[in-house]
Every structure is written in C-alpha cells, then in structure tokens.
Amino acid sequence: MDVFSDPYNVDVYVTGFLWILKLTAASTVGALVLGVLLAAMRVSPVPVLRGFGAAWVNTFRNTPLTLIIFFCYFGLFSTLGFSVSDEIDLNNYWLGVIGLSVYTAAFVCEAIRSGINTVPAGQAEAARAIGMSFRQTLTMIILPQAGRAVIAPLGSIFIALSKNATIVGTIGLMESSNAMKELINANGDAVIPIFLVFAGTFAAVLIPVGYGFSWLANRLAVKR
C-alpha cells in the first residue's frame, strides 16, 4: 500500500470521492424534487401532464446514462451554449448534476407511482368526500403514505445514483474513476491494490447505507 503513503496520491483519492459525494448530494435533491413532480403529473387528472410525465420517464429511463451525460456537455453546453460557470470543473460538475438528476428522476417517479398503488383507494375517496382538492388529496393524504412505502426502492435508486456519479468522469470531472485512472497510470506497479482500494471504498460506504435504508423502511412502514 505504499502508493497511499504519498500525500499527493491521497489527495487525488480524497478529491475524487469528494466530487462523488457532491454529485450524489446535489443529484439526490434534484432527482427527488423532479421525481415527485413527475409522479404527481402521471397520476393527475390532466391528460397533457400525464403525457408529459410518461414521455419523460420513457425517454430518460431508456437512454444510457453515458449518452445523457455526454449530451449535457456536447448538446447543452457546446451547441446550445448553456453554461453555469467559467470554471471548467464547476461547469462540468453542474452539467453532470443536471444529467444525473433528469435520469434518476425517471426512476424516482416510477418508484413513487408504485408506492401510490399501495395506498388503499378508500383513502383518496375519503379525502374527496370531505371536500379536498386533487392537490390537497395528493400532498396531504396520498404522498405521505406512498412515500413511506417506497423507502427501500428509493434506497436502491440512491445507491445506484452514487455509483452512476462516476459516469460524469466521461466529461472530465476528476471524480473517483478518473482519480483511479490517474493513480494507475502513474503507479503501474500497484494496479490491483489501487483498484481494490477504490472499489472497497464504495462498498464500505454503501453497504451500511443499504442497511440503513432497510432499517428506515421497517421503521416507517405503514402498518396496515
């Protein structure tokens, strides 16, 4: 493990995982907000909104993430001139967050929609009966119950998202997979140890997270 006794290498490793953390954090927020909105659209009584939601899910769920991220750079930024910052790294970071968010939102939307199906129809009927609007029914009665039912699938999506964050490396952010490439390139004598450290870091963080989500899902489940 003498590769990681060099402070420069440790710095590369830490920076790589910091980018992954930042990408995951920002994209989680983006994907949750977008996903809930999309789910609301897909169950709403307005056909146009339903169609938009369905189109979004079908488009982004069936496009490889690599292509989406790639399009964020070469489509959004290069061709359409959309740019967030003059700093190359920051700009690529936000382009990556946009890509990850729109992609993951499709999965979040589907998870929430399946959660809505676990809420007995009587709940919605009762809400309508006491005069609540669609919006009130959804936000006060349906979503809180649906949300508690989908903690576990959302956990899986979150874990997938944090690993998918490495794909932003394709547009040049020095996240963990690029950091790994750099270390392997400079230390040809320690390819396997470097690989194991990077893979192990993901596992060491994500396995407890997985257990955490299971625990939370049990804790919050609606006991019917």
Add this chain to the structure above:
Amino acid sequence: MRITRLAATFGALTMALAVAACGGDDGDAGSSGGASGIVGKASGDKKLVIGVKADQPGLGLQTGSSYTGFDIEIGKIIAKGLGVEESGIEWKTTVSANREPYIQQGQVDLVVATYTINDERKKVVNFGGPYYIAGQDLLVPVDSTITGPEALAGKKVCSVSGSTPAKRIQSDYKDAQLQQFDSYSKCVTALAGGQVDAVTTDDIILAGYAAQEQYAGKFKVVGKPFSEEPYGIGLKKDDSEGCKKINEILTAAASDGSYKAAWDNTLGKSGTPAPELDTTKMTNCS
C-alpha cells in the same frame, strides 16, 4: 446474529473482488513452448499475442476486426524477427490501465501500445526499445496564436483524464484551464467545436489525429515538445532474453529500412518524415 452476517457479507465481498482482480500479480504465462519467455514461445508455437491500442489513429486503430497503425507495424516487425508469421499474431486491445496486469497474467506476450517507459512500470514489467521518443505537444487550430506551452495561460486545454500529459499540465502549467475527457477523439471534437483552445498529448498521437481525413487542413501540431516519452515494448519482468532479442530486432530494423517503411505506411502519410531510431538508447533489459 446480525454481526456475523455482516462479517460474512464483507468476507464474500472481498473474495469476489479478489477473484475479479484475477488473483493479483502471480499469473502464469501458460506458454506451451517449453522454454519460458517470448523467444521460446515464438519458436515453439509460432504464435504471439500482442496488446495494442484500438483508438489511436495512425498508431493503433481498430476498424472492424483489423488493426492499423505504426504500433501495429512495429509489432509485425518484432514478430517477424522472432520467426512468427503475420497470420500467427493475435492482436488484443489494451487500454492504459490494464497493460501491466495483462503482461503479468500472460494474457498478452508483448505490449506495443504507446507505452511510455518509466521507473514505476519497470518494477513490474520489462521494456524493450524505445522504438520512438515522443514528446508532449499541442494540437491547435491552424489560425491559432498558441506557439507553445507557455502561451497557454488562461486558455482551455484538453487531454485524457488521468493521463501523464494531463497531469503535467496540472502541475507545470497551472494558469491553463484543463478540460479532461476519457478519449482524445472527444477532445478533438471539442477543439473542432471551439470549446477548447488546444489538445495536448504526445506529438505522435496528435499527428495521427491531424492526419484524419475529416480534419484535414484544420489543425496543426505546434511542434515544440516539452517532455520526453520513450515508447517501449512491454513484456514479462523476468524475460530479459526476450527483451534483448527485441532490441536486436529493432536495431536491425533501423538499418534495413523496415522501420522507415513502417513509419511511411502509417504516420508518414501526414507528411512527417520518418524519425531516426537512436539505437544507442536501447534499454539494458535488466
């Protein structure tokens, strides 16, 4: 017991990873030629597996199932010198990150893949050559005002993530903004689109891109190399006999014109004259 289950999970995981890593660095060559090393394998089996790059025009480029480029030609020269026909060569695509493991595990007999000789790599593999001394350079649009690396301040430079050229820009030319992609073709696309001002890597690789038909007359290589990258031929660490043989073959190729022919048929098409192969710089194969 939750704890034991956790421990078991971790145990299984490390095992899986170890298997995925193909057991680390004690792979066996699996050569059936009797004598160890490439010389024995070549004379016994009349077969060689050569690792090359698949995505570098002019050097090692895969189109369909065939490979073309200067590295490929060098590979053919070495194989011929070892007594292996072209039909006995199996080309295998390698990327930068798997060159050492491939050699150590015996997945390939030789690596000819823009493989810079350096001390870390020498610890685990042996190098024949160098067959070419490349230098880091810049590819810019023909009308660019960039004349060398010192003119990069405030400019956007593109290179491949995690590569030596990218690292050199970060450490030696801090005023330049570095955009990284996972392949040079993306860098060249960004250069053509004007998102970056220059692409940087070894001059020989840049020349290959500049020579591509779709970019004809659009780009130029600045021609002020600011590093030395000796390209070697990688083989097993303990195969010093094979390494010496490779150096003999290269020395012979430099004098009998086959080295020049390899250049002229590939990178030379862009008009760059063949370099002189300095046979005094050959590695000592220890």
